[in-house]
Amino acid sequence: xxxxxxxxxxxxxxxxxxxxxxxxxxxxxxxxxxxxxxxxxxxxxxxxxxxxxxxxxxxxxxxxxxxxxxxxxxxxxxxxxxxxxxxxxxxxxxxxxxxxxxxxxxxxxxxxxxxxxxxxxxxxxxxxxxxxxxxxxxxxxxxxxxxxxxxxxxxxxxxxxxxxxxxxxxxxxxxxxxxxxxxxxxxxxxxxxxxxxxxxxxxxxxxxxxxxxxxxxxxxxxxxxxxxxxxxxxxxxxxxxxxxxxxxxxxxxxxxxxxxxxxxxxx
Numbered sequence: 209x210x211x212x213x214x215x216x217x218x219x220x221x222x223x224x225x226x227x228x229x230x231x232x233x234x235x236x237x238x239x240x241x242x243x244x245x246x247x248x249x250x251x252x253x254x255x256x257x258x259x260x261x262x263x264x265x266x267x268x269x270x271x272x273x274x275x276x277x278x279x280x281x282x283x284x285x286x287x288x289x290x291x292x293x294x295x296x297x298x299x300x301x302x303x304x305x306x307x308x309x310x311x312x313x314x315x316x317x318x319x320x321x322x323x324x325x326x327x328x329x330x331x332x333x334x335x336x337x338x339x340x341x342x343x344x345x346x347x348x349x350x351x352x353x354x355x356x357x358x359x360x361x362x363x364x365x366x367x368x369x370x371x372x373x374x375x376x377x378x379x380x381x382x383x384x385x386x387x388x389x390x391x392x393x394x395x396x397x398x399x400x401x402x403x404x405x406x407x408x409x410x411x412x413x414x415x416x417x418x419x420x421x422x423x424x425x426x427x428x429x430x431x432x433x434x435x436x437x438x439x440x441x442x443x444x445x446x447x448x449x450x451x452x453x454x455x456x457x458x459x460x461x462x463x464x465x466x467x468x469x470x471x472x473x474x475x
Contacts, residue, residue, distance in 0.1 A: 215296030239353030
């Protein structure tokens with residue numbers, strides 16, 4: 209089954225396991241940025257790439273950041289052939305940078321460039337505004353972005369699946385890792401989930417799997433880096449959700465899933 213991913217490392221780790229063919233992964237962005245109509249053209253992308261590489265950012269991270277600056281989400285979704293879109297809202301927890309009616313996600317690859325350029329005399333980025341989550345503007349922009357992806361999915365006649373991802377508050381040793389910033393993210397995500405259009409099918413991951421891994425490919429002891437069983441369960445659940453969706457519409461059956469381990473793989 210061919211899918212397009214729109215979101216962060218959780219769905220990236222889940223759906224790069226091999227049971228789904230990932231046509232494209234639109235990451236390092238947010239609905240409130242990716243579907244803006246105008247490019248964020250204030251950035252020298254070659255300099256951004258050089259600074260991000262020097263800071264240790266991956267090629268995928270840099271490419272995704274440039275896609276966000278150029279507002280490539282719509283063309284990717286419109287021009288490719290796929291069977292489903294799988295999304296998450298973790299990007300809505302990122303800050304945005306706004307300038308002259310244009311906006312972009314403040315990503316890990318963008319940050320070194322922003323720090324270097326905003327201190328330059330008369331540089332436009334020195335006048336840019338950073339906009340965090342939990343604001344009315346973010347909510348309005350997010351809603352417009354979600355409506356855009358739903359419109360594209362309806363035209364393509366494909367489903368959209370949304371795992372309800374929350375930060376984990378305990379690790380494998382049972383230690384409490386909760387914090388006020390994580391609580392704020394959890395409440396913000398819960399609001400977005402409540403306001404999600406009905407066309408988007410939600411999947412709630414059991415809390416027993418929402419545990420921070422002590423060791424993880426992208427770094428252990430991080431709130432959104434879970435134990436392997438989390439990704440295993442999510443992949444199976446999405447597969448069965450899509451199978452039911454296709455059966456109701458009398459579409460060809462999905463192939464039987466091969467058995468495969470659920471260790472995280474590179475995106």
